[in-house]
Amino acid sequence: MEPDIKLTKLADCAGCGAKVGAGVLAQLLEGLPVHRDPALLIGFDKSDDAAVYRLSDNLALVQTVDFFPPIADDPYLFGQIAAANALSDIYAMGGDPKLALNLLCVPKDMPDSAVHDILRGGYDKVYEAGAVIAGGHSIHDAEPKYGLCVTGLIHPDRVLSNAGAQAGDVLFLTKPLGAGILTTAAKADLCPADALAAAYSRMTVLNKGARDAMQGLRVHACTDVTGFGLLGHALELAQASGVQLTLHTSAIAIPPEALALARMGLLPEGMYRNRRFAEHAVAAEQIELAVQDALYDPQTSGGLLIAVDPADADALAAALAQNAVPCAQRIGTAQQYAQGAHIILR
Secondary structure, three states, X not given: XXXXXXXXXXOOOOHHHHOOOHHHHHHHHOOOOOOOOOOEEEOOOOOOOOEEEEEEOOEEEEEEEEEEOOOOOOHHHHHHHHHHHHHHHHHHOOOEEEEEEEEEEEOOOOOHHHHHHHHHHHHHHHHHOOOEEEEEEEEEOOOOEEEEEEEEEEOXXXXXXXXXXXXXXXXXXXOOOOHHHHHHHHHOOOOOHHHHHHHHHHHOOOOHHHHHHHOOOOEEEEEEOOOOHHHHXXXXXXXXXXXXXXXXXXXXXXXXXXXXXHHOOOOXXXXXXXXXXXXXXXXXXXXXXHXXXXXXXXXXXXXXXXXXXXXXXXXXXXXXXXXXXXXXXXEEEEEEOOOOOOEEEO
């Protein structure tokens, strides 16, 4: 009989908390030669979720790649979450995923059954998205990692990016926060089982329902909230769009267990990286430190942050609810940027 394995014990970081910090990443990319191609509609210059390449007047490719160390001990659950997280980049651009390739790193002594279950979790989630896995690449590594390279399709005129938010837009967030805090506490056996189970359940939910809810509405910008936390990704959106965002913290869904753990100081390393990257552009006023920590908390397979025309805000809220999206909260608004902070917390 193959031994039971706890995947999270094999990794120093969990899920999207393993991402290189946004500020460090910007420095690493600085100065790289950028070859211009008129067919490349979106590259890495605006820190968007995926690349978009025009094939014709009516068709463009949307492409992304994402993988990370285990966020859950159960191999099948880990595979599901990693796949949902990778697919999310396509949905954040408004695209329809079609083709995926596995990226797999496994220790030489990992049981075959665990490897099989990771891949099975990824396959099941990709097929749920209506796409197919057509192969991939695997290597031996001391630390397990899994993810996908995903290609989707979209009409060039319907591409969403993080650079189009306009003054007056209403902001929506489609999943609660706190995943990084809860999974960090779980590694120390300090997370309530029901709160952890709920977080894992949300991580396996595809952002397809949120993508579908945006169809036909005047959505000006969108990004998914993952390793840089809500404030890191919101800052990228605000800077790319040239707007200021006001976020109402009372409207942002944060599980009470995550707040309680944050007050105890049980915080992932990625939270501190995200704070260092974004805090210079955030006016926190009198917001409790634990709430701020949750807003900087790195998420794995998080929700979409959507900026929609105020005239379509009610329609988007109704469509999100109809599509059983985990959270359909209006969390703030966008305004014209003047001077000072790009994000105001109230």
